Amino acid sequence: MLESYVRTRLKEKDILLMTHTVVGYPSLDENWAMLECMAEAGIDLVELQLPFSEPIADGPAFIEANQSALEHNIRWDDYFEFFLKASSAFDFPLLFMGYYNSVFTMGEDNFCKRLKTAGGSGYIIADLPMEASYELDKMGKLNNLDHIQIITPVNSDERMQLIANHASGFLYCVARKGVTGKQTSFDDTISEYIQRCRKATDLPLALGFGIKTAEQVASLKGLADIAIIGTACLEVWERQGREEYKKFLIDLAA
Amino acid sequence: MKNHIFNQLFEFETGREGFFGEFGGAYIPEILHETIAELCEAFEMVRKDNSFWEEYIDLMSSYSCRPTPITFCENLTEYCGGANIFLKREDLNHTGAHKANNVMGQGLLVKRMGKKRVIAETGAGQHGVATATMAARLGLDCTIYMGAEDVARQRPNVFWMEQLGASVVAVEDGTATLKDAINAAMRDWADSMENTHYALGTVCGPHPFPLMVTWFQSIIGTEAHQQMQDKIGQLPDQVIACVGGGSNASGIFSGFLDEQNVELIGVEAGGEGTNSGLHATRIASGQGHIGVAQGYKTYFLQDNEGQMKDTHSVSAGLDYIGVGPILAYLHSEGRVRFESATDKEVIEAFKIMVKNEGVIPALESTHAIVHALKEAKLMGKDKNILVNLSGRGDKDIFTIADALKDKKWNAFLKSKVEGFS
Numbered sequence: 001m002l003e004s005y006v007r008t009r010l011k012e013k014d015i016l017l018m019t020h021t022v023v024g025y026p027s028l029d030e031n032w033a034m035l036e037c038m039a040e041a042g043i044d045l046v047e048l049q050l051p052f053s054e055p056i057a058d059g060p061a062f063i064e065a066n067q068s069a070l071e072h073n074i075r076w077d078d079y080f081e082f083f084l085k086a087s088s089a090f091d092f093p094l095l096f097m098g099y100y101n102s103v104f105t106m107g108e109d110n111f112c113k114r115l116k117t118a119g120g121s122g123y124i125i126a127d128l129p130m131e132a133s134y135e136l137d138k139m140g141k142l143n144n145l146d147h148i149q150i151i152t153p154v155n156s157d158e159r160m161q162l163i164a165n166h167a168s169g170f171l172y173c174v175a176r177k178g179v180t181g182k183q184t185s186f187d188d189t190i191s192e193y194i195q196r197c198r199k200a201t202d203l204p205l206a207l208g209f210g211i212k213t214a215e216q217v218a219s220l221k222g223l224a225d226i227a228i229i230g231t232a233c234l235e236v237w238e239r240q241g242r243e244e245y246k247k248f249l250i251d252l253a254a
Numbered sequence: 255m256k257n258h259i260f261n262q263l264f265e266f267e268t269g270r271e272g273f274f275g276e277f278g279g280a281y282i283p284e285i286l287h288e289t290i291a292e293l294c295e296a297f298e299m300v301r302k303d304n305s306f307w308e309e310y311i312d313l314m315s316s317y318s319c320r321p322t323p324i325t326f327c328e329n330l331t332e333y334c335g336g337a338n339i340f341l342k343r344e345d346l347n348h349t350g351a352h353k354a355n356n357v358m359g360q361g362l363l364v365k366r367m368g369k370k371r372v373i374a375e376t377g378a379g380q381h382g383v384a385t386a387t388m389a390a391r392l393g394l395d396c397t398i399y400m401g402a403e404d405v406a407r408q409r410p411n412v413f414w415m416e417q418l419g420a421s422v423v424a425v426e427d428g429t430a431t432l433k434d435a436i437n438a439a440m441r442d443w444a445d446s447m448e449n450t451h452y453a454l455g456t457v458c459g460p461h462p463f464p465l466m467v468t469w470f471q472s473i474i475g476t477e478a479h480q481q482m483q484d485k486i487g488q489l490p491d492q493v494i495a496c497v498g499g500g501s502n503a504s505g506i507f508s509g510f511l512d513e514q515n516v517e518l519i520g521v522e523a524g525g526e527g528t529n530s531g532l533h534a535t536r537i538a539s540g541q542g543h544i545g546v547a548q549g550y551k552t553y554f555l556q557d558n559e560g561q562m563k564d565t566h567s568v569s570a571g572l573d574y575i576g577v578g579p580i581l582a583y584l585h586s587e588g589r590v591r592f593e594s595a596t597d598k599e600v601i602e603a604f605k606i607m608v609k610n611e612g613v614i615p616a617l618e619s620t621h622a623i624v625h626a627l628k629e630a631k632l633m634g635k636d637k638n639i640l641v642n643l644s645g646r647g648d649k650d651i652f653t654i655a656d657a658l659k660d661k662k663w664n665a666f667l668k669s670k671v672e673g674f675s
Contacts, residue, residue: 052560052561053562054428054437054547054548054562057285057441075559100546101547101560102560104545104546104551104560106559127546127549129280129284152284154289163284177285177446178444179445182445
């Protein structure tokens with residue numbers, strides 16, 4: 001399971017990295033090239049996002065990516081086929097990332113089975129609150145899948161505790177308000193926030209939303225266990241291409 | 255007036271807050287959890303505070319035109335030769351539609367919550383104009399999200415929103431219509447909730463919006479119930495309303511839920527026909543499937559993998575993928591029947607309405623009229639139909655003139671354009 005994987009990796013590294021790609025954007029071939037770069041850079045965990053037409057938690061870059069992937073007609077079969085190929089070829093654990101309507105429409109049971117068969121380790125669902133995920137998580141457990149729950153700086157201590165009690169694998173700590181991709185200021189409030197999260201749980205903590213540079217990742221060492229970099233990677237890929245993308249990942253991992 | 259079923263909507267089993275049968279809920283990113291919780295609490299507080307409702311009624315009678323009258327359509331009734339047709343005149347509200355009821359209510363709530371800014375989505379622009387009006391009146395900052403396609407077809411409303419001091423953001427994402435404007439407003443709110451209230455314009459979205467908007471709009475049904483009694487000494491046999499998200503329908507139906515002899519009919523946008531792929535009938539066509547998007551569970555027009563479909567209607571206000579969860583629930587309980595009206599039928603009924611009654615209905619509301627004309631012809635002269643005339647049609651002058659192929663209007667537009675070139 002993810003928790004023990006993360007703990008084992010943390011014996012060798014100060015901080016782990018989780019990166020992200022929207023399957024089908026810019027294309028499946030480019031997604032594959034991204035994964036190869038991630039593997040070469042020693043990335044520890046990867047989110048594969050299933051595109052959805054109404055991505056309310058995403059910012060402009062990922063809205064565009066979701067839409068474009070759908071225009072390329074990426075369907076469930078394409079997604080899981082890609083997922084299986086990736087899980088067979090690479091060592092890092094892969095997580096489903098997406099929106100609840102996909103899971104609901106697929107059927108929760110079917111979703112868990114398909115994800116397990118494709119070699120998935122867990123799932124992150126941007127618009128599924130903890131109290132609506134009990135049934136899904138029961139099936140997730142049966143399939144050895146962790147539901148990576150999300151907590152935020154605006155959560156009360158009680159709410160944080162409630163979510164943490166239902167979490168497994170690690171916790172996804174959103175660094176700030178808003179949607180994906182916007183700048184985050186890395187100041188004392190982040191460390192206070194992480195400390196609040198630690199009080200709520202013994203699980204490893206992943207911090208994400210707005211991490212853009214190797215310096216920011218470095219500043220999180222000793223605070224968070226995992227740094228999540230999504231939009232920034234995509235922007236480098238789009239603007240600078242494969243070689244710079246790989247270099248960017250290697251710098252992050254340094 | 256009995257209110258048993260309406261009041262039951264506000265009662266939830268533990269762990270099922272915001273659900274009406276299997277519909278509704280609050281499927282939101284965690285970042286919005288505390289804000290939504292705060293809103294639930296504020297709503298619960300004002301709902302139990304009689305002085306709030308009194309303040310609301312007072313505002314609506316002095317700033318809008320409440321109670322709106324009921325008009326008997328003598329000529330239209332004669333034209334159909336069957337049931338008597340009555341209109342609940344929501345078009346006489348300030349800003350020209352029932353949207354004012356919801357917006358002014360939420361405005362008063364915002365004042366109590368102490369927030370300084372409101373945001374809203376808008377389709378036809380009616381809710382946007384109403385929200386901008388409320389913000390101007392109550393001294394709040396205001397940003398309106400509107401699909402770029404709607405901005406293009408409803409420029410006059412954009413003009414008024416801006417004059418009223420609102421910033422209007424044209425949303426280019428997705429299909430650039432109402433659903434995308436809702437997504438954009440949600441994203442703004444996820445960042446700004448500390449000082450900002452999202453004044454959602456219809457009975458959709460996460461709990462408590464469907465319930466809260468229904469509560470404010472129930473003023474329509476409460477009035478109409480009493481007015482029909484006063485006017486004809488009995489209740490109507492049918493109450494008919496158009497349904498986009500469903501706020502005007504929820505509002506008028508609320509007054510009649512307990513009256514099992516009153517049939518409630520919602521009319522969806524049939525666009526170019528329910529087999530054309532160009533429509534917005536979720537329930538009437540049986541083409542909507544239960545799903546979760548924009549924060550709630552209901553019937554959505556979506557493909558078999560849950561991706562939302564493009565919708566179409568001659569009326570921007572009905573051009574939407576989902577339907578209010580309370581209406582979906584009332585439909586599943588057999589309490590509300592759903593029908594549809596095509597664009598073509600709407601334009602025909604519009605002409606009949608204007609010529610016979612001297613009332614210019616919004617294209618949205620005309621959907622309800624289309625169905626009322628059909629039903630009236632089948633019913634006896636002793637029967638009565640009440641139509642919710644949710645808005646006035648002045649805003650639709652461009653669309654209607656276009657549909658009627660009015661040459662003089664085209665010539666006028668051309669001469670105006672030449673004047674600017």
